[in-house]
Amino acid sequence: MLGETVESTWWDFQSHASWNRVARHYPGNFAPQVARNLITLYTKPGETVLDPFCGSGTSLVEASLLGRTAIGVDLSTRAIRFSRASLALVCQMTYPIPKLVRADARNLNFINNDSIDLVILHPPYSTIVRYDRSDSRDLSNLHSIQSYADSLGAVMSEAYRVLKSGRICALLIGDVRREGLYYPLSMIALCVGLRAGFVLIEEIVKHQINCKSDAGWRNRPHNFLMIAHEHLYVLFKPRSPKQWGEFMRDVGLTQQIINPTP
Numbered sequence: 120m121l122g123e124t125v126e127s128t129w130w131d132f133q134s135h136a137s138w139n140r141v142a143r144h145y146p147g148n149f150a151p152q153v154a155r156n157l158i159t160l161y162t163k164p165g166e167t168v169l170d171p172f173c174g175s176g177t178s179l180v181e182a183s184l185l186g187r188t189a190i191g192v193d194l195s196t197r198a199i200r201f202s203r204a205s206l207a208l209v210c211q212m213t214y215p216i217p218k219l220v221r222a223d224a225r226n227l228n229f230i231n232n233d234s235i236d237l238v239i240l241h242p243p244y245s246t247i248v249r250y251d252r253s254d255s256r257d258l259s260n261l262h263s264i265q266s267y268a269d270s271l272g273a274v275m276s277e278a279y280r281v282l283k284s285g286r287i288c289a290l291l292i293g294d295v296r297r298e299g300l301y302y303p304l305s306m307i308a309l310c311v312g313l314r315a316g317f318v319l320i321e322e323i324v325k326h327q328i329n330c331k332s333d334a335g336w337r338n339r340p341h342n343f344l345m346i347a348h349e350h351l352y353v354l355f356k357p358r359s360p361k362q363w364g365e366f367m368r369d370v371g372l373t374q375q376i377i378n379p380t381p
């Protein structure tokens with residue numbers, strides 16, 4: 120029931136833990152072990168976890184089972200329905216009951232500044248899985264990498280605003296391939312996070328298994344490798360702007376690199 124615990128920056132869960140039978144039918148859901156390990160590593164019971172792209176509610180279920188307060192946000196009514204069903208299935212007897220809000224992650228004005236202990240971000244990976252085609256605010260409808268980066272930037276700025284100083288914002292993201300070229304979405308997302316004011320304390324590589332796209336790759340002729348990993352960046356909200364400035368200077372990331380002018 121507790122799932123695998125982690126000790127290194129290589130996370131390889133052989134299957135999705137079985138207790139959440141609802142979430143498993145939501146496209147693009149992550150393994151409960153991802154959320155469980157993040158919550159265990161970076162929060163204590165009673166603290167507050169926010170997931171602004173909560174989807175089927177995987178992290179809300181884990182937070183609730185671990186005795187954390189959780190807030191889940193998603194733009195899609197389908198996601199909110201899935202989250203409710205996941206919580207009803209797994210967390211009937213647990214307390215506190217997570218709060219669910221249907222909203223745009225780029226505007227979390229219903230959450231106070233410096234009030235959250237952990238943010239877990241699992242955005243759409245560009246257009247790989249389309250969530251709500253009818254909603255232009257949905258990040259999965261943004262084909263242009265620049266528009267995607269701008270929107271993710273707005274989400275990261277909100278995450279930074281609501282997070283307490285000295286706490287963690289974890290971002291899970293995969294890269295994408297388009298017409299034979301490899302688009303390093305994760306690298307772009309990391310730059311966006313740094314630009315929002317975070318510093319990096321871990322980069323975890325997660326083995327990505329059993330994706331629907333794997334079958335397509337296997338069954339078609341290809342002259343490229345199957346993408347089988349995701350990046351999990353553990354970002355830290357510095358206690359002072361000086362710490363951010365020093366980090367950026369030490370790793371040689373100038374304003375020019377993280378915020379290039381076209």
Ligand SMILES: C[S@@+](CC[C@H](N)C(=O)[O-])C[C@H]1O[C@@H](n2cnc3c(N)ncnc32)[C@H](O)[C@@H]1O
Nearest residue numbers: 147148149172174175177194223224250257258
């Ligand atoms: C990769 S899924 C998250 C899956 C989730 N971790 C789970 O285990 O089910 C991304 C989610 O982002 C949501 N989304 C896309 N654009 C959004 C936006 N602007 N604000 C809030 N949610 C958004 C989609 O509806 C989708 O549920």
